[in-house]
Amino acid sequence: MSEGPLVDELYFDPSEDIIICHKVNKWFGDFHVLRDINLIVKRGEVVVICGPSGSGKSTFIRTINRLEEHQEGTIIVDGIELSHDIRNIAKIRSEIGMVFQQFNLFPHLTVMQNITLAPMWVRHWPREKAEAKAMELLERVGIPEQANKYPGQLSGGQQQRVAIARALAMEPKIMLFDEPTSALDPEMIKEVLDVMLELARSGMTMIVVTHEMGFAKEVADRIIFFDEGRIVEVGTPEHFFTNPKHERTKLFLSQILH
Amino acid sequence: MATEDKGLHYVETTPPPIRRPPVIELGALGWIKRNLFSTWYDALMTVISVAFIFFAARGLLIWVVGTAEWSVVTNNLRLFSAGRYPPDQVWRVQLALMIVTFMAGISWGIWGRMVRLAVILIVVVIAALFIMPIFAEMLPIRPIYTLVTAEGETIPAMAFVADPGDEITFTLTPVTDETIMPVGFMDMASRIAWGQIELERNTAQEETETPQEGEGEDTPEPAAPPDLIVHVQLLDANLELLSEFEAPVEGGEYSTTIRLPDAGWYLIVVDKEGTAGAMWMAMEPLEPLKTDLASETAREERYGPVPEVEGRRTRVLDAVYLRFAGVRTLGDFISLHIGPFAEALKTTTLILFAVLGFGYIMGTLGKAHEKLTKRLTLIGWVLSFPLVVIVLRGFGNSGWLPYVSTDLWGGLLLTLILAIVGIVAAFPIGVLLALGRRSNLPVVKIFSTLYIELIRGVPLVTVLFTAQLMVPLLDPSLANVDNVVRAMVGMTMFSAAYLAENVRGGLQSIPKGQIEAAKALGMNDVLVTALIVLPQALRAVIPAIVGQFIALFKDTSLVYIVGLLELLGIARTTISQPEYVGLQREVFVFIAIIYFVFSYAMSEASRKLEESGAGAVRRR
Numbered sequence: 001m002s003e004g005p006l007v008d009e010l011y012f013d014p015s016e017d018i019i020i021c022h023k024v025n026k027w028f029g030d031f032h033v034l035r036d037i038n039l040i041v042k043r044g045e046v047v048v049i050c051g052p053s054g055s056g057k058s059t060f061i062r063t064i065n066r067l068e069e070h071q072e073g074t075i076i077v078d079g080i081e082l083s084h085d086i087r088n089i090a091k092i093r094s095e096i097g098m099v100f101q102q103f104n105l106f107p108h109l110t111v112m113q114n115i116t117l118a119p120m121w122v123r124h125w126p127r128e129k130a131e132a133k134a135m136e137l138l139e140r141v142g143i144p145e146q147a148n149k150y151p152g153q154l155s156g157g158q159q160q161r162v163a164i165a166r167a168l169a170m171e172p173k174i175m176l177f178d179e180p181t182s183a184l185d186p187e188m189i190k191e192v193l194d195v196m197l198e199l200a201r202s203g204m205t206m207i208v209v210t211h212e213m214g215f216a217k218e219v220a221d222r223i224i225f226f227d228e229g230r231i232v233e234v235g236t237p238e239h240f241f242t243n244p245k246h247e248r249t250k251l252f253l254s255q256i257l258h
Numbered sequence: 259m260a261t262e263d264k265g266l267h268y269v270e271t272t273p274p275p276i277r278r279p280p281v282i283e284l285g286a287l288g289w290i291k292r293n294l295f296s297t298w299y300d301a302l303m304t305v306i307s308v309a310f311i312f313f314a315a316r317g318l319l320i321w322v323v324g325t326a327e328w329s330v331v332t333n334n335l336r337l338f339s340a341g342r343y344p345p346d347q348v349w350r351v352q353l354a355l356m357i358v359t360f361m362a363g364i365s366w367g368i369w370g371r372m373v374r375l376a377v378i379l380i381v382v383v384i385a386a387l388f389i390m391p392i393f394a395e396m397l398p399i400r401p402i403y404t405l406v407t408a409e410g411e412t413i414p415a416m417a418f419v420a421d422p423g424d425e426i427t428f429t430l431t432p433v434t435d436e437t438i439m440p441v442g443f444m445d446m447a448s449r450i451a452w453g454q455i456e457l458e459r460n461t462a463q464e465e466t467e468t469p470q471e472g473e474g475e476d477t478p479e480p481a482a483p484p485d486l487i488v489h490v491q492l493l494d495a496n497l498e499l500l501s502e503f504e505a506p507v508e509g510g511e512y513s514t515t516i517r518l519p520d521a522g523w524y525l526i527v528v529d530k531e532g533t534a535g536a537m538w539m540a541m542e543p544l545e546p547l548k549t550d551l552a553s554e555t556a557r558e559e560r561y562g563p564v565p566e567v568e569g570r571r572t573r574v575l576d577a578v579y580l581r582f583a584g585v586r587t588l589g590d591f592i593s594l595h596i597g598p599f600a601e602a603l604k605t606t607t608l609i610l611f612a613v614l615g616f617g618y619i620m621g622t623l624g625k626a627h628e629k630l631t632k633r634l635t636l637i638g639w640v641l642s643f644p645l646v647v648i649v650l651r652g653f654g655n656s657g658w659l660p661y662v663s664t665d666l667w668g669g670l671l672l673t674l675i676l677a678i679v680g681i682v683a684a685f686p687i688g689v690l691l692a693l694g695r696r697s698n699l700p701v702v703k704i705f706s707t708l709y710i711e712l713i714r715g716v717p718l719v720t721v722l723f724t725a726q727l728m729v730p731l732l733d734p735s736l737a738n739v740d741n742v743v744r745a746m747v748g749m750t751m752f753s754a755a756y757l758a759e760n761v762r763g764g765l766q767s768i769p770k771g772q773i774e775a776a777k778a779l780g781m782n783d784v785l786v787t788a789l790i791v792l793p794q795a796l797r798a799v800i801p802a803i804v805g806q807f808i809a810l811f812k813d814t815s816l817v818y819i820v821g822l823l824e825l826l827g828i829a830r831t832t833i834s835q836p837e838y839v840g841l842q843r844e845v846f847v848f849i850a851i852i853y854f855v856f857s858y859a860m861s862e863a864s865r866k867l868e869e870s871g872a873g874a875v876r877r878r
Contacts, residue, residue, distance in 0.1 A: 067774050086782075094780030104775035108793050117789060118779035163775075170779060 014079050018043045018174060018205055019064060024073035026059065033059050034070065035230040043173075046206045048216040051226030052252060057209045060226070061176045064207065065096040078173055094122055097167030101179040103159045105151035105166070111138070112147045115166045123170065130169070137165035141195050157188030161195055168199075175199065177208040213256060217241060225249045321843075324585045328595040329577060330841040331848045333550060334832050335602050338849070341668015341823050345551060347652075350659070351671055352606060354646040356613045361642050363614040364635050367621015368628070380611055387604045394597020397589045400442035400582070401429075401542035402575060405451045408486045408532045413447075414571040415493075416526040418544055419561045420518040426541060429513045430488055430505040433536040435459065440538055441584035443546050445573070449583060455536060484508070484535025492516055493525040495565045500524070507535040522561050525572065547576040578837045643682075664742040668823035670852060672742070676824065677811040680749040684810065685803075687750065688757025689796075693787065695762055706758070713755035718816055722748045726820045745817045753810045760802040764795030797868075804864035808857045815853075825849050 012020050019041040026034040033056045041047055049057045062068040063075060066082050066089050075082045077092050106114050115137065116130035125133075138144040141161040143154075151159055160180055167175060177196065181189045193215050200206055200219040210216065216223055216237060223240040225233040225248070233240065233249045244250050284292060295301040331338070340351045404413060420426070431437070439452055486507040492500045500519075505512035518524060528539070547557065566572045573579050582594060624631030650667065652659035667675070694706030713721065725748035730737035768791050776786040796803070818827035829845045832838055838845075 065778055067778060090780055090782055093778055096778070098775075098778040100771060100775060102771050104769075104771040106772065106775070106790055106794075108797065118776075118781060121785050121789065122780045166779070 012040055012076075016042050018078055019207075020074070020076040021064075022074045024060075024063060024070045024075060026056075026063065026068065026070045026072075033229050034063070035228075037073070037231060039224070039231070041174075041205060041207065043205055044203045045221045046200045046204075046208070046219050047222050047224060048220040049207065049209045049224045049226060050211060050213075050216065050252070051232075055226040056229040057226040058178050061178055061207050061209055064174075064176060065093050065098055067098075090122075094118075094170055095172055096174045096176060097164075097170060097172035098176045099160070099163050099167055099178065099180045101182050103151070103156070103163045103183070105159055105163055107151050110148050110150055111143075111154070111162050114151065114162060115169045118166070119169050133169055134165070137168050138162075140168075140198075141165045142191070155188060156184045157191045160184065160188075160192045164192075164195055164199070174205045174207070177206065177210065179209050179211070181210065181212055211256065213241075225252065227252075323588055323591045326844050326847075327581065327841050328599065328844055328848075330832065330838045330844050332595065332599045332602055333577065334828075334838075337828050337832060338669050338825065338852075340671045341828050342666045343668065343671065344662060344666065347660070347662060350649050350652070350662075352609070354649045355610065357642050357646055357649070359610050359613045360617040361635070361638055363617020364621040364624070364631075364638070365617075366614075367618040368624055368631050368635060369621075380614075384608065384611060387600045387607055390592065390600035391597045391604070394593040394600075397593040399543055399545055399593065400590060401440075401540040402544050402546065402580060403440050403442050403444040403448060403583075404528070404539050404541075405433075405444070405448035405536060406430075406486070406488050406528060406530055406539055407451050407455075407536040408484075408530060408534050410451050410536075411447065412570060413528045414573040415567045416528075416575050417523055417564050417572055418526075418575045419521075419523055419547070419557065421521045422519060424518045425515050426492075426518060426544060427513065427515045428490060428503070429511065429540040429542075431511050431538045431540070432484070432507045433538060437538070439584050440540065441586070441590070442540070442582070443580040444583050445579055446581070449581075451536070482534040484532070486530060486532040486535035486537060488537055488539065489529040489531070490539070491527040491529075493527060493565075493567070494520065495523040495562065497525070497565060497567060505537065507532070507537055523565050525565060525567060527567060527570070544575065546580040547574060549577045664740050667742060669828045670825050672817075672822060672824040673811075673814050674856075676742075676746060676749060676814040676817065677807075679746045680753055680810045680814070681807050683746070683750040684753035684757055687754035689761050689792065691754060691758035692761035692765060695758065696765060710755045710758050713752055714759070718749075718752050718813055719819055721752045722817060722820050724748070725751075741820070741822060745820060745822055749810060749814065749817075752813075753806060756806050756809075757803060760799050760806055761795065763802065764797075764799035765791060767798050768794050800864050800868050804860055808860050811856060811860070812853060825852065 017040050019039070021037050021039040024034055024037040025032070037060060039047075049061065051057050059068055063070045063082075064077060070082075078095055080088055080092055082088065082092060105111075106117070109117065112131065112134055115134035116127070119125045119130040119133065120127060135144060135147065138147055141164055143158050143161055146154055146158060146162070151162065154162065164175075164180075180196070181192055184192065189212070193212060196206075196208070196215070197219055208215075208220075220237050222234060223237055224231055225240070225244075225246070227248045233244060233246045235244075240249070241253065244253060294304045336345065336348060340348055343351060404416070406413065433455065439456075484507045488505045488507075489502070490505070491502040494500050501516045503512075503514050526541070547553070564572065564574055582590070586594065621631065621635070624634075649659070650662065650671075651664065652661045654661060691706045691710055694702045695710060697703045697706070722745060725744040726741065729739070729744065772790055772794070773786055776790040781789070814824055815826040817824055818830065823831060826849060829849050833842050833845050
């Protein structure tokens, strides 16, 4: 690996590394949620983040598109540093798609309108182009026939697939998933995971917060384990599941893998 | 089938069919039992409520049909609708109304559905407008009465018009102890005199029932025997005697019919002799003449000026001189009030319905180019407002649309203009204030909060007075601003503060996730607010917002305090006219109905709006 620019003591390669986090710290009031998080994600990499609840994993991925502000440290996304500059934030957010645990579809708009809204108003695409893209994405997530329904008329799994299509419509370089299957009925988890699997295989850079260990095992390039606001363990799925080093990781795995 | 097979693990081998839910037939009696008399306290409540409704409705109906004097409404419709707007320019108010109705028709055609109820309602109204006057014509008209008493003042010469071949029948009936008040039209003097007679009759009755103790000491003198003789002359317009007759009170009922030879005015001159007695004189068929400007002008053109006899006042037998007396029947009610009311409204209402229908057809046809029509309709609405103002206000001394000062606008016209301007202007201001109050910018936030709390802390009347009296103190140039405009500004400022609080409630109801999702898609704050937050927030508070609109509509009645004659102001002016003294109830009931119709329409529209589009399915 060639040596790239330097952030403090951190070397990275802008052509390969798309997300760089260096010594990221964040507090909610007095509570120290993120403690010196260092992470570099390469283009096309799929990173799965797991850990007990309250460990700061959701907060961490929300700092990447600045839904949460970090107070110390550096985050660089696709060569742009996250700062208070509003234009930077808008630009970075349009490069990052995000999928939420509660779907957060816009209930007053149809599925089609949910997907075309941002491309038309942020990217200024003409309606025809936006709708063509939306239909293509609905086909890809397998629910083209639901285009003219309202979110309230869909099942949870369908809603989450619409949410993924909505994020993809902006043609993002990175996709963030914040526990995308946690609010779903067991029967619907698979249809969402299948879409994510397909997405991962198409070469999308993804950071996924999830407890779906099967999914992690299958597609993750790296698994990161969070505990008490810091990264406790990083490794390939093989390393993570077969040979975890840290006691906390072992405990966690013993709890969720019977 | 062996029952032992149906154990704990029994499952039907053939799945039960999917069926429709069972229909439970209740029947009318069943329904009544289930809904009105299911328990003893239900039954009690039902009985009490029905009794209450019955007595209230009965009292109201008797008043509405039997005694209320609705001519005050019919005769003043122009005042109620446009206030002191110059009568020869009232067509401009109608034109303005037609513009708005046309736009409403188009909007209905393009956005709305054919609502069966609305169509039925329109048809019923049209039918009623046509049938009622015809029906009223067919019903017999009550006679005109005048009471001739020996002691009473001289009766004025009574003028009426007739066409060739008309006949008039005079019937004189002596008043005895058994005579009751006749039902028909009569002048005020006759009423008062009759009241006197009834009073005397009652006191006399009381005295005979409770004889005083010192009997014989002051026995009232026996009343003089009635010796009244009524002498009636019928004169034509040139004061030439046409016919005369005498009716003595001892002669009992006297009746005569006189044929009137020419078209024109006639005078009835009544003289009397004697010291005691009274007679009712009925004249029929004779209708009280209408007193509106148009009828009076037409009469003068056709029959010439009213003739006058020397040495005596002359009164025209018109609707001002005569009032209906006695309890009316339903027929009287229709021929007296419903018929003329329908007649007065007929033309305008028909034209408006025609315009509405025309607009509806245009809108329906426009559906072929839906996008274009919708855009044009919106532009039309935006343009219609200045157009209406131009039509109503006019400019300069141009012969076509002479300037009409807003001081002359009044009645329902002013009420609606104040309300519409208030609603249209207060809504965006209210939304901005609500957003301002939640803003991160301290100055905006403090200003919005201060404004809202300040305005909400004072009564509307003070805001109106401030706009009227104190604004000129701030800057002398503001003293020239129109009174109506100042009232509009006051109402708008007031409503905006309340609307802002309603909208803020809606903003708070939007989950944070919605805003995060929109931001994560790269939308800036303006887009998030305009596309995601506001549409949902406003929909959530439609009932509260419409409630505020209704309140604003009714609050326009407060501007009469600052000297504007909107509906309530006109009502107060009307009842202060001498000929309508004592008719407050009729006038206030009438304007209450108008306020109710508009308020109810608004609340109904809001319910439709809530149910429309994504509203029905938006949330899980």
